[in-house]
Amino acid sequence: MRVPAFLSALLLPLTASAQLFGSNSVNPDPSAQPKLNITLRASFPDISNELVNVGSGNPSVKLVNGIPTRVSFDLANFEASPIFVEAVGGSLWDAGKDVAVRNLTSKKLGGVEVPKDQKIEIPYEFVNEMHPRDILLNLVMVLRFEGEIVTVTAYNQTVAVVEAPTSLLDPQLLFLYLILAVTVAYSGYFVYNTWLASVIPITKRSKSDAPKLVKPAPLLAQSGKYDESWIPAHHIKKPTTSRAKSGAKGRKGGD
Template sequence: MKLLHLILLSAATASAQFFGTSSSNPTPQARHLNVTADVAFPAAPLDLAARPRLINGVATTVNVQVANQEAEPIVVEYIGASLVDTARNVVVKNFTSAKVGTVLESELQLDQEYAFTADLAEQVLNLVVAVVITTPAGEVVSVQAYNGTVFIVEPEASIFDPQMLFLYILLAAGFAGTLYVAYNTWIASVQPKQKRKFDTPKPVAPVVLSSGTGAQYDEGWIPEHHLKKPQVKTRAAGPTTGRKVRKVVE
């Protein structure tokens, strides 16, 4: 109880300084008040029936129920929570208090949501949730709503999580780069080099000519001026011979 009182004292004092409480005495008193408080946890991420869990980075929203059995109305000022290491008797984490400031009449109940987010290493701690109440006489009284063991855990990883997909891409790129460097360093350097194949000239289609006898042969190697056919001119012979003479003109 002494540790709980110190927790509520620090939480209430910090909340009063931040929100500017009008009460002249913001220190929570350790006297009995006919007011009950309870906490209802959602099914996820906290499951009190199996294993209470606070998931790092995931906001936990609880429903704080305050019932006033006093003859006079009260004022629900703040709701706060802390994580306590009971083995060492120290406060590990003080969550930010939530300002409520609701007047609760006699015989009535208040349902108020309160959210907090854990960001610690995986471990087992005690979760303490308390309500700071102001009486008509100006007293500030703390009422415990919950005090139980919780497990601080990391969120479950999913293969479809964008951060995990980005990590997979980085790992795949690094693995591919390592394989490329290893191949060029130890495999490609010891492989025998292939002989270079020189380009062979493209075959030239031969020029095929037909002779008078019907035989075909390649005349690509014959000079051009030898391929010209000679022109034959005929002239009349002299009166004494009576023969015609042909003259070959190239």
């Protein structure tokens, strides 16, 4: 029985999703897929090609938690008919148990046409959050060729999941420090007012202990005189010099 064209168009996205995330127990085998005369590779723009091509025993590609990982899919079509790209995506696998750990976010393209002898580059990125470990990264592209859905593996190697580097000037850490400081200050204020304020006595200063200001005697500005009672006597009496004394004695002798 032939499926109507409109129904086939409706089922294509579901079929592509099933091809992309169909199994959680077996790592997709590229040899089980139909052979197409194409070349497909996945590269990481933020990592040099020499490091990407290192074998699985030395995971050079690092998936940093919380930071997007950029991937570039490069597809070249050497078939006699055009190929349509339906979606790209991937998954993370436990290499030792051959079990899917997590499916990555898929990017649906809606059938981007790649004519004969033409190339296309499709950007893709995903964000990972998991415990640091070595894990198998599988990146695939879902193609439609002559009405058939084909999943082609672009990358299938071991990568390392690492934590993002921390800095003291990180805005998130600064905001966290601010929240902690406000919380500690408010907690201390609450504890003091609730329990310590009633236990610790507050000593009040009496009025007798307060320093008293002594107002100096006012100057007698109207008469041009001033109060001499508080000035020492030796400052008021002018000293007589020896010359003045000898002159006074001479005048007495002449008399």
